[in-house]
Amino acid sequence: MSKKTPSGSTQAVVLDLGAVIATVADDDPRVLLVNAEDTDSRPRLPSGPFDPDSDRTMEEGLRRWIAEQTGLTVGFVEQLYTFGDRFRDPDNRAGGPRSISVGYVALIRQSAAKRPAGSDWFDWYRLFPWEDWRHGRPALLDEILKPKIGSWIDGAEDAKAKRARRGRSDIAFGFSDVGWDADRVLERYELLYEAGLVAETVTDGRIKTGQGQSDAHAWTGLPLHQDHRRILATALGRLRGKIRYRPVIFEVMPIAFTLLQLQRAVEALAGAPLHKQNFRRLVAAEGLVEPTGRVSSETGGRPAELFRFRPDVVRERPAPGVRMPRGRRAK
Amino acid sequence: MSKKTPSGSTQAVVLDLGAVIATVADDDPRVLLVNAEDTDSRPRLPSGPFDPDSDRTMEEGLRRWIAEQTGLTVGFVEQLYTFGDRFRDPDNRAGGPRSISVGYVALIRQSAAKRPAGSDWFDWYRLFPWEDWRHGRPALLDEILKPKIGSWIDGAEDAKAKRARRGRSDIAFGFSDVGWDADRVLERYELLYEAGLVAETVTDGRIKTGQGQSDAHAWTGLPLHQDHRRILATALGRLRGKIRYRPVIFEVMPIAFTLLQLQRAVEALAGAPLHKQNFRRLVAAEGLVEPTGRVSSETGGRPAELFRFRPDVVRERPAPGVRMPRGRRAK
């Protein structure tokens, strides 16, 4: 075995820090994207350099360039994943330095989420329409994706490969007896990518040429630059998992909020409807919130009490978060 | 906002792939460490270069060098975290290229886990003695760590800082009403590090000079090279979380095993004892295993039936894994 960490000759890698900056606004999940420069290009995730000379840690560097580039001050920040596949940048097919991106998720309150010049807050589900089950199972799934995935399965080399593909899609999309697992966002995106069902596939050369997929993003969502949609899928899956056992949802809430607002925010990220009375019982029982004493009459009906996050909860419960039924109502 | 991904001038970064290669042997969790070269140095995690020219993906590169360096073929591999703090390499204090390490966890079955030359399989809990609750709450916690953490709390600047420290240690170690949360391995290690209670702290210059801490690893575990113990803490926390909802435990099991062996393996990673009858009911109910028909008489008592993993479970349940009480018996 090698004795020293291979400190190697300088490698041909370029490292940057990518950010999925997310919030919830008007009961919908939003993500900050840098607008396409022209009609041929696509929106992209904001990203910035990592400067080893001035940034003590990568997270510090990330916060620095987010502030510089967008003027935003983000709260919660968590490292997501480091993306380094060769073809993540389709232009960089042969030679050239490998582009490595350390991806982060950052959360910000709607009130602090101004719109930086050149960027926009996009509805997350415009990028992943099949992930939004808040109003029931998306029609898109059965009407379009399921048959297309079916063809992909049938297109496999042999019976074994076919079985493997079927297994994968059953798991990812819950087509057989498994229910829908909201957390498997990445698996679903990856399957669609491999099956040539997302617009990116064309660019990336997996599909030769126009198969009449120009309407692709009508059903597979808005295509993004490079592998940025994959990064977003990773982020959404991670967030969905995380709200269940850490109180991260409050990072996107205003300081005072009604329980229904809180529920809508959770539903927005989770992509699933929740039972109102039980939700209320749950956050009360977990001790996640405390009343402020004030009420909000903006709803039309009976005024709702305003609550605030109760930070002490993390000192009382091992894994405080918004418990949710996992893929139960799914079918 | 910048229009192009800052493809920047070549940065002074060196990237390598680090691996936490783990297994369970003799009912204890093990991790592969490269032996110290001399008495002054410390064991280290194996790591290898990332070669953008030959490795299509980082995971591929990882598997390649693991095979080359150790002769091992690992099964399950998952990216953990990318470590890039300035002082992760204490020798690299000023200038010089920043050392960035993309950390992975890899699991391997005991049967495949030969001992590579120059390396050894270490008991994970030699490195984190306070994490092993299989035989009850570790005495070390109350006898040594709690008072020392207490002094650290008292040593805070002002009342506010003191409260913050107390809050953190309550959460991490479950000192107040919160129970022990087995998953918070990293938080605990980080607190001990900041409190100057692990041997690494001395080297890293946070503590001026010998405070009679030469016996440190009697109570804080075997110190490792650079920030490798932090990487291990990250890995252990991640694995503990993961076994609960993905069947990763079977990656370290032999093909056929008894239910008690399986339970011991889970306990080894989880660091907590489990109720035998319930464990058995649970794996049966989840459909995680199926009988092989054979029995094992190696236990001394009644021969146990041999089971094998039932891969179909992932097609049937949304999140198949070994459910466990979370910090319930903790106190």
Next chain:
DNA sequence: TCCCCATATGCTCAAATTAAGTATAAGTAT
């Protein structure tokens, strides 16, 4: 003013899950 509507909030109840026993079976060692 009073009724209707909308939302908020409190409460009930059955089903499912969980934690923790007790009892029994089937081997090995002495």
Next chain:
DNA sequence: ATACTTATACTTAATTTGAGCATATGGGGA
């Protein structure tokens, strides 16, 4: 044979969950 070890089946009470019903409290219009 007897003691001892481990395996496995079954019971029970407590807790958690999913879902619905009932009541409260505001605004707006007849």
